[in-house]
Amino acid sequence: MGNAILEMHHIKKSFGATQALKDVSFSVYPGEVHMLLGENGAGKSTLMKILAGSLQADSGQIIWEGTEVKIKNPSMAHQLGIGMVYQELALVEQMNVMENILMGNVPTYGNSPMIDWKKASEKSREILNRVGLGNLSAKTRLSDLTLGVRQLIEIAKALSRNAKLLILDEPTSALTNAEVETLFGIIEHLKTEGIGFVFITHKMEEVFRMGNSVTVLRDGDKIGETRKLHEVNEDDLIHDMVGRVITEFYPKEHNTKNGEVLLEVKGLSDEKNFRDVSFKVQKGEVLGVAGLVGSGTTEIMEAIFGLRKFTSGSIVFNGKEYSQSQPNVSLREGMGMLTKSRKSSLLLHMPIYRNVTLSNIRDFVVGKIFRLKKKELDVAEEYRKKLNLHARTITLNAGDLSGGNQQKVVIAKLLCANCKLFIMDDPTRGIDVGAKVEVYNILNELTRNGCGVILISSEMPELIGMSDRIIVAREGRIVGELMEEECTQERIMKKIAGGVNHE
Ligand SMILES: Nc1ncnc2c1ncn2[C@@H]1O[C@H](COP(=O)(O)OP(=O)(O)OP(=O)(O)O)[C@@H](O)[C@H]1O
Ligand SMILES: [Mg+2]
Known part of the structure; x- marks a missing residue:
């Protein structure tokens, strides 16, 4: 399968007395969608925030394209080619689409601080096309858009920085069915360009539809090894996540109603x-x-x-x-x-x-x-x-x-x-x-x-x-x-x- 774009080794992270990650190792390969699963509070977002530079690990090692790196802040992650779409959206509502996409990355005339608006507009147009939003005006304010479109713009933003690895933390939780289809189409396409994905979700049908490999966390520990999705079934994954077998997913009780x-x-x-x-x-x-x-x-x-x-x-x-x-x-x-x-x-x-x-x-x-x-x-x-x-x-x-x-x-x-x-x-x-x-x-x-x-x-x-x-x-x-x-x-x-x- 070639070399991993990313390896994380023995990552530990505590918040006060809470050990969010105990000793987690994790790799992502180019062109794969790596599903990261686990119960609420298992440590998924924490692990990914460490990769995206918004949190620092207490210890452990990150290897990016074969070289050890220290990712001290989000802009270092961007420079390496790591983009993250956060669980809670990080877009600025008062700005327009173009400003959001190019935030912190606006083209200027040579080395001067003067913004090259023509280039900025071309660049944002090109990026919007890549995520299927070619018809959207770059001047639209974020607050006027649906959550789904904003989610796609977050992805566009990561792409504008030439991301090689995109982290999507529960990307579909606020999307309509049609928006989910658009997103999945875009992921499929970007995979063929060699971009790797980490995809966090609680929806099992998404795991099997989109994933190539899967890693499960529980209580800050990695459970078993990373596996190919065609080697596992849903029951195994759920068991790994929650530590028990769930026999009834919808335990509906029927009680007599008096018609009031x-x-x-x-x-x-x-x-x-x-x-x-x-x-x-x-x-x-x-x-x-x-x-x-x-x-x-x-x-x-x-x-x-x-x-x-x-x-x-x-x-x-x-x-x-x-x-x-x-x-x-x-x-x-x-x-x-x-x-x-x-x-x-x-x-x-x-x-x-x-x-x-x-x-x-x-x-x-x-x-x-x-x-x-x-x-x-x-x-x-x-x-x-x-x-x-x-x-x-x-x-x-x-x-x-x-x-x-x-x-x-x-x-x-x-x-x-x-x-x-x-x-x-x-x-x-x-x-x-x-x-x-x-x-x-x-x-x-x-x-x-x-x-x-x-x-x-x-x-x-x-x-x-x-x-x-x-x-x-x-x-x-x-x-x-x-x-x-x-x-x-x-x-x-x-x-x-x-x-x-x-x-
Ligand atoms: N800033 C923080 N301060 C204190 N504790 C934190 C902080 N961020 C996360 N934690 C704790 O770390 C643990 C892991 O949280 P994390 O957000 O990584 O979970 P998760 O796997 O993403 O869960 P979910 O599926 O609910 O999003 C939790 O116990 C959480 O309460
Ligand atoms: Mg989370």
């Missing part, structure tokens, strides 16, 4: 994103909502929760008419929502336990001032165990957690609000296969206790596996409803596409 309606939405419209939306949620029920990104599912739920306006229609929640609400009012009435954006729902500089109790502060203060710290700690500790939160203590700041563990804190925060109805938009995004099962067990517990859940998910098996009933949205309307026994991927996809041959 918890939420009734009638004719809801905002005349822009959704029209004439009607549905009910019963107590003890998980209502799945299927639809492509852009079908209005997120907007509908945001309007119900009070995050955006609607112009006509009615919402009756728990027997009460609900006109233009606000999130804090909804919460008080017993309706909670987990939104897509993880970062905006956490205070990253605050400890985990504070974040967990944030949604229900009134239960944790006396006389408006005195916080019941012991109670906060107890409650947060309970969630830590329940959700298998990978954190040494719950006094750590949320920002020091791995991506998936931050998502678990977001879930704990929602649960702590003691709601009757939980609206969850992609709750298991970035959560590892083992911990997903924990989340599903929590859904069971909620419905057993008579709560209602609205589940939006981009993962069809999850939706089918955990819903009692599924409604399908297309172009802002509800176009179908399927009872659990009728739910198959094919039927849902047909309704989503509306009989038209979309994708």
